Structures are given as C-alpha cells and as structure tokens.
Amino acid sequence: MDADNLCMTRRLPSSRSPRAFRRPVVALIAVAFVALAATACLPPADSTTPPAAPPTGMATLGHCPVEGFTYGNGFGPLPGGGFHYGIDMGAPEGTPVYAVRNGTLWYWSTGDIGGYSLYLKADDGNTYYYTHLTAYPAFLENTQHKVSVGDVIETVNHTGNANGFDHLHFEVRVGGPNGTKVNPRPMLDAAGCK
Ligand SMILES: [Zn+2]
Known part of the structure; x- marks a missing residue:
C-alpha cells in the first residue's frame, strides 16, 4: 500500500456523531489521530528528486558563450x-558569441549601459544575458528568434559602458529574464570554457 492509498483509506472521523467528542480524553485521542493521519499523508521523503530550481541556480551550458x-x-x-551581476569575458572584437542552449533569442536593447544586448530565453527555463555586443540593425530590437545551442548569435564588442574593453558581459538569470542573477563561473568551469 503506498502513501496515497493510505490517505484514501484513512478517513478522518468527520461523519461520526459529535457526541463522540464530548469527553476531553476522546477529543485528545481524536486530535492525536488527526495529527497521525496528516503525517501519514505527507509525501514520502525522496532525496533523489532534485529541486525544480537548485539554490545555486546551477545550469548546464551546452556551449560556451565565447571561446578563447x-x-x-x-x-x-x-x-x-x-555589484557586478555577471562575468566579463575578454576577447578581440568580432569574436563569435554562441547560444549556450537551445532557446529563443530576444534582441533586447541597442542602448542603455550594456550597449547592444540580447536575452536567450533557454529551454532549461533560465535566461542568459549577453551585453556589450556589436551593433545590430535597429529593426531587430525587441524581436525574438529561435536558435540552437552552438549557433553564432553575435560577436564581441565594447558597446555601452564597456570602457573600451572588448568583452562579453554574461549573466545567468534563474527562471527567466527577471530571475535571480547567479554566478556563471561554476557553470562555465563545468562546461570547460576558457
Ligand atoms: Zn560586466
């Protein structure tokens, strides 16, 4: 008998006569029984089931955002x-920038402090943010396109507040564009990016 069936068969004594609860000791036993039944109805602890979103926001990158x-x-x-919410990856202007997972590329902004920016809303539920990219045509701003992992989606540049330093500013946002920003470094290391 599994836990669900146990819950189905252990009906609480709600259909009994109220007279059964007149004496305090009976009421006490009933309370104990309810507590026991409630405990039995909890799903069994299963340490092998991963949480939907790990606390660290650890994500698996299928490709490095930049190479070399x-x-x-x-x-x-x-x-x-x-506070710096991303990681800076220096590479010469024009170095290819890759989709780290399958997903939807969202040409986010041609201005702001990040300069030319992209969101990759990925198939793992996370969003990856790329900034200081090479200028793209204005008509692309705020459009969205499907991409595959490893696709070249842009190139390195120094638009926005990059202080002339050619680099990709890369962020991992757990759960979506407005999700918690977490340290991408462990994910980059796990993917062997260098
Ligand atoms: Zn940065």
Whole structure:
C-alpha cells in the first residue's frame, strides 16, 4: 500500500456523531489521530528528486558563450563599489558569441549601459544575458528568434559602458529574464570554457 492509498483509506472521523467528542480524553485521542493521519499523508521523503530550481541556480551550458577568452571582472562586489551581476569575458572584437542552449533569442536593447544586448530565453527555463555586443540593425530590437545551442548569435564588442574593453558581459538569470542573477563561473568551469 503506498502513501496515497493510505490517505484514501484513512478517513478522518468527520461523519461520526459529535457526541463522540464530548469527553476531553476522546477529543485528545481524536486530535492525536488527526495529527497521525496528516503525517501519514505527507509525501514520502525522496532525496533523489532534485529541486525544480537548485539554490545555486546551477545550469548546464551546452556551449560556451565565447571561446578563447580572458576573464575580467567576476560576479560579486566591484572594487569601486556596486555589484557586478555577471562575468566579463575578454576577447578581440568580432569574436563569435554562441547560444549556450537551445532557446529563443530576444534582441533586447541597442542602448542603455550594456550597449547592444540580447536575452536567450533557454529551454532549461533560465535566461542568459549577453551585453556589450556589436551593433545590430535597429529593426531587430525587441524581436525574438529561435536558435540552437552552438549557433553564432553575435560577436564581441565594447558597446555601452564597456570602457573600451572588448568583452562579453554574461549573466545567468534563474527562471527567466527577471530571475535571480547567479554566478556563471561554476557553470562555465563545468562546461570547460576558457
Ligand atoms: Zn560586466
């Protein structure tokens, strides 16, 4: 008998006469029984079932965002103040930028501090954010396109507040474009990116 069946057969004594609960001791036993029944109805603990979104936001990258790069600022507080929510990957202007997973590419912005930016709303439910990219035509802004893992989606540049440093600023947002930003470094290391 599994836990579900147990719950189906252990009916709470709701259909009994109220007189059964007049004496405090009976009521106490009933409370104990209800507590026991409620406990029995909890799903069995299963440590092998992974949580929907791991606390670390660890995601599996099917391809590196850039290849042949040098790390710049990492995820964390910046020396001059503020917090850096992505990781900087330095590479020469024009270096290909890749889709890290299958998903929908969203040409997000041609301006703002990130300069030319893209969101990749991926098939794992996470969103990957790429900024300081090479200028793309204005008509692409706010359009969305299906891409496959490993597709070249853009090239490295220094648009926005990149201070002239050719690099990709890469973010991992757990659960979607507005999701929690987590450190991409463990994911890049796991994927063997360098
Ligand atoms: Zn950055």
